[in-house]
Amino acid sequence: MAGHSTPDPQVLVIGAGIAGLTAAFVLQQRGVSVRVLESTARVGGRMTTDLVGGRVIDRGAQFLSTGYPMLSSLVRRLGLSSEWVRTTPWTAVVREGRVIRFRYDDPLSSLWSGLLRPQEIWTLARQSLGALSTVRRPINDYGRWSDVDVTDAASWYDQQFGPWMTEYLVEPMLQGFYFQSPEETSCALPRAIAGFLTQGAHTSTLRGGIGRLPSALAQHLDVCLNQAVLAIEPQRDSVAIETPEGWIQAGRVILAIPAPQALQLLRSTSEAERLLLSTTYSSTLNLSLGLDGGWRPPDSLNDVYGLLIPRLERRRIAAVAFEKAKDSARTLDGHLVNVMVDGRSGAEMIAWDEARILQEILQELDRWLPGVSGAVDFHRLYRWERAEPRSPVGRASAIAHYRAVASTDQRLLLAGDYMSMPFTEGAAESGRWAAHRVLHHLGQDVA
Numbered sequence: 001m002a003g004h005s006t007p008d009p010q011v012l013v014i015g016a017g018i019a020g021l022t023a024a025f026v027l028q029q030r031g032v033s034v035r036v037l038e039s040t041a042r043v044g045g046r047m048t049t050d051l052v053g054g055r056v057i058d059r060g061a062q063f064l065s066t067g068y069p070m071l072s073s074l075v076r077r078l079g080l081s082s083e084w085v086r087t088t089p090w091t092a093v094v095r096e097g098r099v100i101r102f103r104y105d106d107p108l109s110s111l112w113s114g115l116l117r118p119q120e121i122w123t124l125a126r127q128s129l130g131a132l133s134t135v136r137r138p139i140n141d142y143g144r145w146s147d148v149d150v151t152d153a154a155s156w157y158d159q160q161f162g163p164w165m166t167e168y169l170v171e172p173m174l175q176g177f178y179f180q181s182p183e184e185t186s187c188a189l190p191r192a193i194a195g196f197l198t199q200g201a202h203t204s205t206l207r208g209g210i211g212r213l214p215s216a217l218a219q220h221l222d223v224c225l226n227q228a229v230l231a232i233e234p235q236r237d238s239v240a241i242e243t244p245e246g247w248i249q250a251g252r253v254i255l256a257i258p259a260p261q262a263l264q265l266l267r268s269t270s271e272a273e274r275l276l277l278s279t280t281y282s283s284t285l286n287l288s289l290g291l292d293g294g295w296r297p298p299d300s301l302n303d304v305y306g307l308l309i310p311r312l313e314r315r316r317i318a319a320v321a322f323e324k325a326k327d328s329a330r331t332l333d334g335h336l337v338n339v340m341v342d343g344r345s346g347a348e349m350i351a352w353d354e355a356r357i358l359q360e361i362l363q364e365l366d367r368w369l370p371g372v373s374g375a376v377d378f379h380r381l382y383r384w385e386r387a388e389p390r391s392p393v394g395r396a397s398a399i400a401h402y403r404a405v406a407s408t409d410q411r412l413l414l415a416g417d418y419m420s421m422p423f424t425e426g427a428a429e430s431g432r433w434a435a436h437r438v439l440h441h442l443g444q445d446v447a
């Protein structure tokens with residue numbers, strides 16, 4: 001990371017999450033001078049890793065996928081390919097009080113494991129064939145799914161497949177990955193995810209933690225930490241930016257911070273921007289538990305990298321990630337698990353004190369991981385008030401509209417996971433889109 005004593009850059013990027021860093025990297029690789037301003041003391045935002053006593057803790061984002069085109073390409077270009085490792089193929093879902101372990105890469109294993117009934121598998125196969133025609137489109141550009149962004153996920157899956165599909169596959173995935181319910185989420189989101197699950201992609205991570213990717217990007221960039229932007233005022237020939245050190249001018253700005261914070265900074269907005277800047281976020285807690293060397297998961301969770309608990313079975317816990325199954329090189333002296341609560345619990349518990357949160361979560365966790373509460377060596381609690389942008393009906397269409405009306409000479413462009421798919425790959429895609437807009441304006445060809 002360079003200091004910011006270098007001459008004024010052509011482009012300022014605000015926010016050093018994966019969206020902002022990707023935008024800056026794409027521009028820099030094409031010879032455009034760019035500087036990133038980040039309000040905190042570290043890069044990565046919601047994609048960061050802590051090291052505690054040699055153990056790796058992914059604080060926010062937990063998993064990547066070999067089906068993430070933008071992140072795969074960044075990993076290759078940064079020379080990290082040998083560090084990009086696949087998790088085990090085992091995942092688990094609770095049904096009728098039983099933890100059911102199956103291989104996510106083998107659709108038949110959901111039958112023999114008992115997760116789905118034969119009739120449900122048959123319906124799934126029959127209805128999925130019809131849905132396949134929608135699948136062949138980019139999984140990382142949410143705007144491309146606007147034609148199916150017409151109804152909520154609960155209604156669509158209930159009607160197409162039956163309530164078992166909503167309750168045991170769609171709801172646990174939406175809460176476990178995005179901390180939101182199928183009633184408040186457009187069917188476009190799970191339909192896009194289903195599309196890419198069928199492409200044979202593998203769940204993966206980076207050796208040493210997911211935060212290595214933003215850190216590696218930042219190594220190549222001019223990033224200024226502890227530089228909170230306070231206000232932004234687009235002008236005719238430039239953009240004025242207020243920092244703690246005063247106002248500065250930039251030719252072009254990519255604003256890559258979460259929507260509510262972005263809205264606070266902007267003095268004026270267009271209607272297309274306002275629609276997206278009003279995006280709200282789900283909340284969650286990630287309680288990370290380092291367990292002593294003697295604790296072992298039950299057989300039903302052996303080698304499982306992720307457990308999802310449907311609402312019919314849960315009190316608060318939506319998902320548990322197992323570090324050892326993410327990457328067998330991690331946590332050699334014992335297990336480390338990351339426990340995430342559903343969106344409703346996240347909103348309620350975020351203000352609780354740590355002891356109360358620990359007690360509440362351990363009590364429920366003991367049911368699925370027997371003996372866990374007596375085996376905690378250490379814990380870390382991460383409170384995510386803005387964990388993931390919500391995707392109600394209309395967000396994909398709003399993104400498509402914004403991209404269609406954004407002119408190439410627009411001086412301020414929005415990026416971030418709320419501007420595309422609500423996960424790391426979508427955030428990176430939104431950064432690349434904004435960078436390409438700038439390149440286009442500068443007369444450079446973009447693919």
Ligand SMILES: Cc1cc2nc3c(=O)[nH]c(=O)nc-3n(C[C@H](O)[C@H](O)[C@H](O)COP(=O)(O)OP(=O)(O)OC[C@H]3O[C@@H](n4cnc5c(N)ncnc54)[C@H](O)[C@@H]3O)c2cc1C
Nearest residue numbers: 015017018019039045046060061062063229416417423424
């Ligand atoms: C618990 C949890 C689990 C998740 N699991 C996964 C997963 O398994 N897989 C996956 O792909 N995704 C996952 N995600 C989602 C993923 O982490 C995010 O979608 C992605 O990291 C968002 O990146 P971003 O760049 O859009 O935003 P952010 O990461 O939020 O980055 C924005 C940056 O802007 C900075 N900033 C804010 N305001 C200002 C300001 N005024 N001036 C300067 N800088 C500012 C912030 O400090 C931050 O660094 C998870 C998220 C959470 C919270």
